[in-house]
Amino acid sequence: GQQLNQSPQSMFIQEGEDVSMNCTSSSIFNTWLWYKQDPGEGPVLLIALYKAGELTSNGRLTAQFGITRKDSFLNISASIPSDVGIYFCAGHTGGAQKLVFGQGTRLTINP
């Protein structure tokens, strides 16, 4: 089946640093979504991407839909303590209403 490879699996950074994570696949997706999940809570949608090459920002977050439609990245600038959590990428291929999730990136920030 379809798989998304998300990396890195975990990141340990200092407050104020920039963060970058990405997802790749051997399959083409027509939608990329990025979610953040806090402990004990459900995932919250951060950014949705619908067009190849699209670059979208949401505050300090920026995400891009790869030109090949097989990858996406998420950048966080000037990290703050509340950025701590697990970030998931998810892709949608159209047709059946299902998402394929990456394995997640756990972000830890040292103050």
Next chain:
Amino acid sequence: DAMVIQNPRYQVTQFGKPVTLSCSQTLNHNVMYWYQQKSSQAPKLLFHYYDKDFNNEADTPDNFQSRRPNTSFCFLDIRSPGLGDAAMYLCATSSLLLAGGNEQYFGPGTRLTVT
């Protein structure tokens, strides 16, 4: 302003004792999903309703059932919970009638403990 609501947030049940988790939404979305999430893993889709049409994932155990009596509510029934069913259960919604129909919106989850 909660859009996808799950009750209860924490549920403890005994091994083999049926349990029902509930989800409601104020978004009027036509698709509702149930996911199972175990620690440090991605959510795993159990099934979804497209309006009244039920779509089961091939690897979802028969122990898991779902009901959607109307657009706003969806229930997850676990007929005989085993220790391996302890997990976070997430409800999500999406709308095929709106632009951005592939976006899924999650509830806060129900943490199920099986004793």
